[in-house]
Amino acid sequence: MKTWLLIAVLAVGTVLMKTIGPVLAGGRQPPAPLTRIIALVAPAVISALIVTGTFTKGQQLIIDARAAGVGVAAVALWFRVPAVLAMLIAAIVCALLRLAA
Amino acid sequence: MWWTPRAWPEGLRASMPLALPIAAVGMSFGLLAGPLLGAIPSILMSAVVWSGTAQFAALSILTSGGGTALAAGAGLLANTRFLPMGFALAPSMKGRPLRRLLTGALLADASFVIGHRGGGRFDISAVAWAAPVQYVTWVGGTVVGVAGATAIGDPSRWGLDVLFPVFYLSLLLPDLFPEHIQAGGRRARRQADRASSGRGPASSRNLRPIIVAVLAAAITLALTPIAPPGVPVLVAAAAALIGLRPPRQSMTQAGVGDDA
Numbered sequence: 001m002k003t004w005l006l007i008a009v010l011a012v013g014t015v016l017m018k019t020i021g022p023v024l025a026g027g028r029q030p031p032a033p034l035t036r037i038i039a040l041v042a043p044a045v046i047s048a049l050i051v052t053g054t055f056t057k058g059q060q061l062i063i064d065a066r067a068a069g070v071g072v073a074a075v076a077l078w079f080r081v082p083a084v085l086a087m088l089i090a091a092i093v094c095a096l097l098r099l100a101a
Numbered sequence: 102m103w104w105t106p107r108a109w110p111e112g113l114r115a116s117m118p119l120a121l122p123i124a125a126v127g128m129s130f131g132l133l134a135g136p137l138l139g140a141i142p143s144i145l146m147s148a149v150v151w152s153g154t155a156q157f158a159a160l161s162i163l164t165s166g167g168g169t170a171l172a173a174g175a176g177l178l179a180n181t182r183f184l185p186m187g188f189a190l191a192p193s194m195k196g197r198p199l200r201r202l203l204t205g206a207l208l209a210d211a212s213f214v215i216g217h218r219g220g221g222r223f224d225i226s227a228v229a230w231a232a233p234v235q236y237v238t239w240v241g242g243t244v245v246g247v248a249g250a251t252a253i254g255d256p257s258r259w260g261l262d263v264l265f266p267v268f269y270l271s272l273l274l275p276d277l278f279p280e281h282i283q284a285g286g287r288r289a290r291r292q293a294d295r296a297s298s299g300r301g302p303a304s305s306r307n308l309r310p311i312i313v314a315v316l317a318a319a320i321t322l323a324l325t326p327i328a329p330p331g332v333p334v335l336v337a338a339a340a341a342l343i344g345l346r347p348p349r350q351s352m353t354q355a356g357v358g359d360d361a
């Protein structure tokens with residue numbers, strides 16, 4: 001019973017948080033300062049997601065094989081290697097380091 | 102031809118590289134949640150919550166002996182990051198509230214990244230079309246994990262989780278350095294055009310996205326050890342508040358535009 005309740009609360013709450021913005025503020029051009037902030041939300045969130053996926057495990061900060069994989073991929077991307085290839089390189093670097101460990 | 106990727110909607114095509122890593126993480130979830138919640142609830146959870154961060158947050162509370170309320174709180178807190186994302190998407194959306202509600206419900210981390218077109222604009226159709234691959238592989242991965250991935254072992258060993266930050270990075274770099282990474286496809290080129298429409302890249306160079314990205318990374322690193330999962334990303338979104346100050350660049354750009 002408790003499990004079903006947990007699932008229901010998480011499902012409804014998640015949809016609420018995804019949809020409040022689109023429903024309340026959708027389709028309208030907000031005032032200039034807000035527009036400038038919105039323009040910067042994406043770089044902020046994406047950067048935070050990258051850091052989370054590279055250096056964290058739960059609540060721990062770790063430098064492990066992922067950091068090496070992302071680092072090599074970042075260099076590849078900088079030299080205009082296509083994204084899918086960069087992902088492949090990162091996975092290989094990561095797997096090799098984990099094998100060696 | 103419909104079977105050639107070129108003819109597919111952009112969001113669908115862009116989300117394809119995520120199929121494997123999402124399925125792997127979904128398997129991890131099924132593997133961990135199955136024994137604790139039961140097979141059907143675990144699969145149902147992936148099907149209706151559809152958020153790895155929230156599901157793992159709730160699961161880790163339950164695993165460490167926490168109650169249902171605490172688990173629900175952790176899961177919801179992890180997903181508060183969708184609030185700023187939803188408000189960022191909103192101005193790019195068209196249609197009636199019901200339509201916007203349904204589109205908003207399709208939002209996921211990767212969709213937000215895929216649909217982002219720079220300068221606060223989003224391709225809403227790309228955001229929506231990025232959902233199917235992520236949904237099917239997430240739920241499918243959970244089913245496989247629950248059904249006993251014991252034969253394959255824990256997929257987190259494979260290191261596929263490294264694919265997420267690389268994928269996000271490939272979509273962020275053209276935003277931060279539009280004049281450098283021009284080979285990155287249509288979007289990068291369009292932005293490069295915009296960046297060079299002023300008087301050369303140096304004068305019209307917008308450093309703010311870079312500053313914000315660095316600030317957000319620092320906030321995330323600082324908060325990860327002390328805040329529950331998902332929350333650092335929410336607080337990092339506040340780095341965008343430096344946009345409150347009107348940029349000096351925009352004034353010089355306006356001046357250049359008047360000259361032309």
